[in-house]
Amino acid sequence: MIKFLALLGPALLVLTQPAPPVAWQSVAPGVEHAHIVRATPWSIHVLRIDPSLAVLDVFHARDNAVGLERVSELAARQNAIAAINGGYFRMTGTFAGDSTGTLQIDGKILSEPDRGRAAVGLVRTRQGTRLIMGHVAWQGSVKAGDTTRRLDGLNRARGANELVLFTPEFNDTTLTDATGSEALVRDGRVVEIRDGAGSTPIPRDGFVLSATGTAAAWLRSALTAGTRVTAAVGLEPVDDLPRNPWRDAEDILGGGPKLVTAGRIDITGEREKVAPAFVTDRHPRSAIASLADGRVLLLVVDGRQPELSLGMSLDELARVLVELGAVEAINLDGGGSTTMVVKGGIINHPSDPTGERPVSDAIIVRSRPQ
Numbered sequence: 001m002i003k004f005l006a007l008l009g010p011a012l013l014v015l016t017q018p019a020p021p022v023a024w025q026s027v028a029p030g031v032e033h034a035h036i037v038r039a040t041p042w043s044i045h046v047l048r049i050d051p052s053l054a055v056l057d058v059f060h061a062r063d064n065a066v067g068l069e070r071v072s073e074l075a076a077r078q079n080a081i082a083a084i085n086g087g088y089f090r091m092t093g094t095f096a097g098d099s100t101g102t103l104q105i106d107g108k109i110l111s112e113p114d115r116g117r118a119a120v121g122l123v124r125t126r127q128g129t130r131l132i133m134g135h136v137a138w139q140g141s142v143k144a145g146d147t148t149r150r151l152d153g154l155n156r157a158r159g160a161n162e163l164v165l166f167t168p169e170f171n172d173t174t175l176t177d178a179t180g181s182e183a184l185v186r187d188g189r190v191v192e193i194r195d196g197a198g199s200t201p202i203p204r205d206g207f208v209l210s211a212t213g214t215a216a217a218w219l220r221s222a223l224t225a226g227t228r229v230t231a232a233v234g235l236e237p238v239d240d241l242p243r244n245p246w247r248d249a250e251d252i253l254g255g256g257p258k259l260v261t262a263g264r265i266d267i268t269g270e271r272e273k274v275a276p277a278f279v280t281d282r283h284p285r286s287a288i289a290s291l292a293d294g295r296v297l298l299l300v301v302d303g304r305q306p307e308l309s310l311g312m313s314l315d316e317l318a319r320v321l322v323e324l325g326a327v328e329a330i331n332l333d334g335g336g337s338t339t340m341v342v343k344g345g346i347i348n349h350p351s352d353p354t355g356e357r358p359v360s361d362a363i364i365v366r367s368r369p370q
Helices: 071-077 213-222 276-280 314-323
Strands: 002-005 012-015 025-028 031-038 042-049 054-060 082-085 103-105 108-111 118-125 128-144 147-150 163-166 181-186 189-195 206-211 229-237 251-254 258-261 285-291 296-301 326-331 340-342 361-367
Touching (some): 042 340, 054 118, 054 128, 054 251, 071 361, 082 296, 128 258, 181 229, 206 229, 285 314, 314 326
Antiparallel strands (some): 025 031, 031 042, 103 108, 103 251, 118 251, 128 229, 181 206, 258 326
């Protein structure tokens, strides 16, 4: 394509080359891969998935809500065709691997949303998997007798004056220190109140309420052995929608910000309180997108390797996704976490000097059962 621009003074000839066609190669039924190289330089790997022929799933490292594992290890354990890293997480400390955003697996909420940031939901149907994308908030409460109190968190480290719910999917124990109070609940009744102990075992038939400061004072006054206790958590859309589509999702993975909405670039970094430099600077990136025909894109772009690939700003990432036909897309965890595995091998070049980084969770692609 050649465009002529008339300017004051001499005419300026601008050559705009259309993007070269993408060469897709079949990896497995319903799964295609393309390696896109651009002169910037950019090295981009994309999977295009037909969810009527392949299954998408979300798995957490070590099958708990805490802990770290490499994407290649997760993929091998699940006998996956392919896999990509997932959401944001704590990288160090006792709670390393704990998600710092929305995470729901097999219908069970493991982690609450962070500042209403973008998430992707996987809705199972008889025809395959359908994606929903948007911004998610949560509600959580605990009822003890005639008293109800709001939950401050789910399966994560406590902050000051917080009441946090720990469920069996988190870990064998709460991993907490001895600075708070904890109530062990089994079959809907308080079994034990523990003060200054920490790391309470989490029963498979119940949960643990863990509190500090004023929340701990409430726990000690409202709960005694034998008190009937129920806890409720739920996700709801932040966006103005006529109904709550997140109720239909089996798995929900938080990321952010949103990149594409209705086929147009829509970077919601400011709305999601993302640092401006995170939006504008070039980094390794990972993303998930849906196409108009229901197919799914999983994309990684390498970065921080000047001779191979510089990485992308979020605007550059969104433009490539729209070019590939995305109608909805969100950004996933990137940087050193950016990893794509196909048929047991890492096909991109993770940027950490030590190689593939252990992460908290991954999106897995498997063959659809006949």
